[in-house]
Amino acid sequence: MASLTRPVLAIAGATGHLGKHITAAFLSSIFQDKFSEIILLSRNESCLFQPSSSQAGVKLTTRRYNEHNLEEALQGIQILVNTVGPAGHDFKANIVVALPRTDIRVYFPSEFGVDHYGHDFAHLEWHEKKKHYANVQSVVAHMKIFRVFCGVFLEDSIGPWFGLDTKNGKYTSIGSFRTPVSFTSLDDVGRAVASLANMPAEKIPDVVHVGGDSRSIVEIAGIMESTGAGRIDIDCLPYEKYKVGTVTKPS
Numbered sequence: 462m463a464s465l466t467r468p469v470l471a472i473a474g475a476t477g478h479l480g481k482h483i484t485a486a487f488l489s490s491i492f493q494d495k496f497s498e499i500i501l502l503s504r505n506e507s508c509l510f511q512p513s514s515s516q517a518g519v520k521l522t523t524r525r526y527n528e529h530n531l532e533e534a535l536q537g538i539q540i541l542v543n544t545v546g547p548a549g550h551d552f553k554a555n556i557v558v559a560l561p562r563t564d565i566r567v568y569f570p571s572e573f574g575v576d577h578y579g580h581d582f583a584h585l586e587w588h589e590k591k592k593h594y595a596n597v598q599s600v601v602a603h604m605k606i607f608r609v610f611c612g613v614f615l616e617d618s619i620g621p622w623f624g625l626d627t628k629n630g631k632y633t634s635i636g637s638f639r640t641p642v643s644f645t646s647l648d649d650v651g652r653a654v655a656s657l658a659n660m661p662a663e664k665i666p667d668v669v670h671v672g673g674d675s676r677s678i679v680e681i682a683g684i685m686e687s688t689g690a691g692r693i694d695i696d697c698l699p700y701e702k703y704k705v706g707t708v709t710k711p712s
C-alpha cells in the first residue's frame with residue numbers, strides 16, 4: 462500500500478475451500494510481514510486455524526462475525542478479501558450495508574471464477590455476484606474494488622461433473638473440443654490475490670484475469686492418456702443447441 466504504515470488486512474470466509482488457500486498465501490513468508498495484522502473472519506471462531514510457528518512474523522488474529530455485528534467486526538480493517546461461498550449471498554449483502562461505516566478502502570469481492578461479464582448465460586450465482594458488485598459500487602464511492610477472475614479451479618474441475626470422465630474414458634465437449642479453458646490452481650489464486658493486495662491500490666487493475674493454464678478438452682484428454690489413463694473418447698455436443706436447452710430453465 463502507499464502509506465508508510467502497513468495495512469490491516471482481513472479475510473472473510475477464511476475457513477472455506479478457497480479461503481484456506483488465500484489465507485495460507487497471506488501467511489506465507491513472502492507476504493506475512495507486508496501487513497501489520499491479518500484478521501481471519503468467521504461466523505464460528507472455533508473453526509479457524511491455529512497459527513503455526515512459521516507464522517510468527519505476523520500478528521494474526523481471528524474475529525467472530527455474524528449478520529448483526531458486521532460494522533463492529535469490520536472496524537480497523539483497510540483491506541478486505543471476501544471469499545464467502547455461494548451459500549452466503551445474503552451475508553455478503555449485509556457486508557455491503559456495513560462497508561460505508563468502516564475504514565475499508567480496498568475490497569476484493571468473492572468472484573474467483575469465470576468472467577461472467579463475458580457471456581449471457583443466466584445463472585443465480587453470477588446474477589448474485591453482479592448484483593453484489595453493483596451494490597458495493599453504489600454504497601462506497603471512494604473504495605477501490607478489485608475483481609479477480611481465475612477461470613475454474615484446476616483441482617476441482619477435471620471430473621465427470623464437468624463431462625470429463627477419465628475413469629470411464631469418456632469426455633463430453635460443448636462445442637469444439639479445441640476451445641481453451643482457463644484453469645488455475647487454488648494455491649495460485651491465493652498467491653495472485655496476496656500479490657495484488659500488496660500492491661499500491663492505484664496500481665492494481667480493477668479487473669484481473671488469472672490463468673494458470675489454458676487447455677482444451679482434447680489437450681486434457683491427451684495429457685491423461687499420456688500419463689496412463691488409457692484411451693479417452695470425446696463426444697461433441699452442438700454448442701447453440703446445448704445453450705438453448707440449458708438457459709431456458711436456469712439452474
Ligand SMILES: NC(=O)c1ccc[n+]([C@@H]2O[C@H](COP(=O)([O-])OP(=O)(O)OC[C@H]3O[C@@H](n4cnc5c(N)ncnc54)[C@H](OP(=O)(O)O)[C@@H]3O)[C@@H](O)[C@H]2O)c1
Nearest residue numbers: 474476477478479503504545546548549552571574613614
Ligand atoms: N473457479 C472455480 O472453479 C470456483 C469453484 C468454487 C468456488 N468458486 C468461488 O470461490 C469463492 C469461494 O467459494 P468456496 O467454494 O471457497 O466457498 P465455501 O467453501 O462454500 O465457503 C467459504 C466460507 O464462506 C462462509 N459461508 C458459507 N456460507 C455462508 C453463509 N450462508 N453466510 C455467511 N458465510 C458463509 C463460511 O465461513 P464461516 O463458516 O467460517 O463463516 C465458509 O467457510 C466463491 O465466490 C465461489 O463462487 C470458484
